[in-house]
Amino acid sequence: MTGQRESILISVAQVLRRAGVQHPLQRSAWLDELRVGDAAVPADSEIVIDLVLEATGTAVVATGTVRAVASCNxxxxxxxxxxxxxxxxxxxxxxxxxxxxxYPLVSEHIDVVPLVRDAVLLSLPLAPLCRADCPGPAPERFPAMAEVPEGEAADPEVGRETEAQPDRNEPPRDPRWAALDQLQLDR
Ligand SMILES: [Zn+2]
Structure with a gap:
């Protein structure tokens, strides 16, 4: 991660000319990976910037949103x-x-990349969950990591996963595996 490779310089000369007038700024950015723990906006995935710029004296206020899609585990x-x-x-x-x-305003220009980078990093989930009631791994397969939430037995996915382990020598039970075998035969 180079960190300082990118910049998106925006002229704010027009914004500074008249205080109190709102100037929309809509851009997309594709940056290096932005990661916090198990969540990251991957390199070169779109970050949508939707801001309004407004001058107050010699400063420019930016309000709005920055949106992206994080890849999480x-x-x-x-x-x-x-x-x-x-x-x-x-x-x-x-x-x-x-x-x-x-953030700096230099020669009537602003670089929105540091702002975008900070905003995205702060928005990434610190403890990502695939869904709020994710039951976690099958406890019989990963006992050391198992959390045992209430109502787990009610989840048919978990019930299926925690059944007897398929023997390596027996034919696979899951039809999806059969389809994979077929693909390998076709090669
Ligand atoms: Zn999960």
């Missing part, structure tokens, strides 16, 4: 899944920015 069942994320933006660009609080 469920912390309970470890299965991968996609989750839309959206960050609400209210940030300030100014000629003398405060580190960690506002």
């Amino acid at each position: 469920c912390r309970r069942c470890l299965e991968p899944f996609d989750q839309p994320v959206e960050a609400t933006i209210r940030e300030i660009f100014e000629p003398r920015p405060t580190e960690g609080e506002t």
Whole structure:
């Protein structure tokens, strides 16, 4: 991750000319991977920027949203899944920015990439779940990792997974495996 490779420079000359006038800014960005733990917006996946820029004195206020789709691994069942994320933006660009609080405004231009990167990172789920009631892995197969939530037995998927293990020498029970075998024969 290079971190500083990209920039999207936006001229705010028109915005600064008249305070209080709202200027829409809609862009898409494709950045390096943005990751927090088990959730990431992959490199080169679209990040949709939908902002309104407005001048206050020598500063520019950006409000709006940044949206992306995060690729996550469920912390309970470890299965991968996609989750839309959206960050609400209210940030300030100014000629003398405060580190960690506002963003730089240089020669009547702003770079929205640092703002977008920060916003996406903050919007990523810290403990991603494929669904709110994910029962986790089958406890007989992964006893060390099993969480045992209530109502687990009611889930037909789990019931099926926790049945007797298929013997390696027996024909597979699941028709999907039979289809895979067929594919391999066709090669
Ligand atoms: Zn899950």
